[in-house]
Amino acid sequence: MSDETDAWVDQIFGRGGVEAPRAIQIAPQPRIRAVVTNDVTDYPHNDLENAAYFFRERLKKSIAERDRAEGIFLDMIALVTMTSFALEGYVNALGHHRLKDDAKAWKSFEWMPVRKKIETLVSWYGLTIDWESRPFAIVDPLVRLRNLFAHPKATPAQNREQILVGTHNEFVKLLREHKPEYERTLTWEFANGAYEDVDSIWQKLLGASGINPFDVRSGGSQGFEYIEHVGSNNEDEVTS
Numbered sequence: 001m002s003d004e005t006d007a008w009v010d011q012i013f014g015r016g017g018v019e020a021p022r023a024i025q026i027a028p029q030p031r032i033r034a035v036v037t038n039d040v041t042d043y044p045h046n047d048l049e050n051a052a053y054f055f056r057e058r059l060k061k062s063i064a065e066r067d068r069a070e071g072i073f074l075d076m077i078a079l080v081t082m083t084s085f086a087l088e089g090y091v092n093a094l095g096h097h098r099l100k101d102d103a104k105a106w107k108s109f110e111w112m113p114v115r116k117k118i119e120t121l122v123s124w125y126g127l128t129i130d131w132e133s134r135p136f137a138i139v140d141p142l143v144r145l146r147n148l149f150a151h152p153k154a155t156p157a158q159n160r161e162q163i164l165v166g167t168h169n170e171f172v173k174l175l176r177e178h179k180p181e182y183e184r185t186l187t188w189e190f191a192n193g194a195y196e197d198v199d200s201i202w203q204k205l206l207g208a209s210g211i212n213p214f215d216v217r218s219g220g221s222q223g224f225e226y227i228e229h230v231g232s233n234n235e236d237e238v239t240s
Contacts, residue, residue: 033227040220045089047218051087052082056195062063063188073183077149083195084146087139087196090202091117093216098124114143125208135197135204141185142194148182155180218239 055078062072087094092110095117099106109117122129129136159180163170206213 004069030229034224035227036224038195038220038222040222042216042218043089043093043170043216043218044085048082048086048089052086052195055079055082056192059188059191062220072188073186076186076188079191080142080145080186080194081149083191083198084142087142087198088114088117090198090205091121094121094211097209097211097216105212115139118201120211121205125205127204127208134193135200138194138197139201141190142198143184145182 055075059072059075059079061067062075093116095109096106099109108118111119118129118136131137131139164174165175206216
């Protein structure tokens with residue numbers, strides 16, 4: 001290589017060429033005073049609905065292709081849990097949008113049971129719903145199942161002892177078929193139907209509210225506006 005090329009390599013990598021790279025020197029940034037704006041609102045239901053979608057799609061694939069037997073029930077637990085959390089996140093988002101400037105009213109709404117929150121939204125929006133039909137019929141059993149997972153506690157079998165007539169194999173089968181309440185409730189039909197119904201409830205309430213869907217998605221604006229440079233000995237120099 002020419003002397004000029006050698007000098008260029010030494011300048012970029014340090015003497016010795018590519019085998020001896022030289023640390024890049026970065027000039028320190030000047031300290032400034034600025035107005036920092038972080039006008040962001042986070043809505044957890046965005047992530048909860050995405051989690052529910054993820055588990056539902058994985059279950060649909062597994063069931064359709066029969067590609068696994070293990071873990072399906074655990075995925076269904078995750079699906080209904082995320083679905084029920086998303087339901088409450090939806091109604092909280094709508095309630096907060098209306099009551100965000102009234103702390104006392106929002107606090108009262110926040111502590112309501114899910115069904116009562118929905119009844120409040122329905123009254124605001126002038127809707128008529130049927131709690132005995134889909135999609136709203138899912139609310140009570142879904143919340144009950146959610147509570148079994150959110151507040152787990154020991155639950156003795158309903159029939160601790162009884163006198164029955166049968167064969168040895170029939171008694172073995174009876175005992176092996178014992179299932180707790182959440183397992184009896186949690187089928188694929190229930191989990192999948194709950195997902196569909198909660199999404200339908202969300203669309204009905206959101207549509208009736210007149211709220212722009214983008215106004216209940218996580219996001220906002222961020223930035224900072226320069227005021228002045230500050231010296232290294234300036235006692236007002238802070239980072240947060």
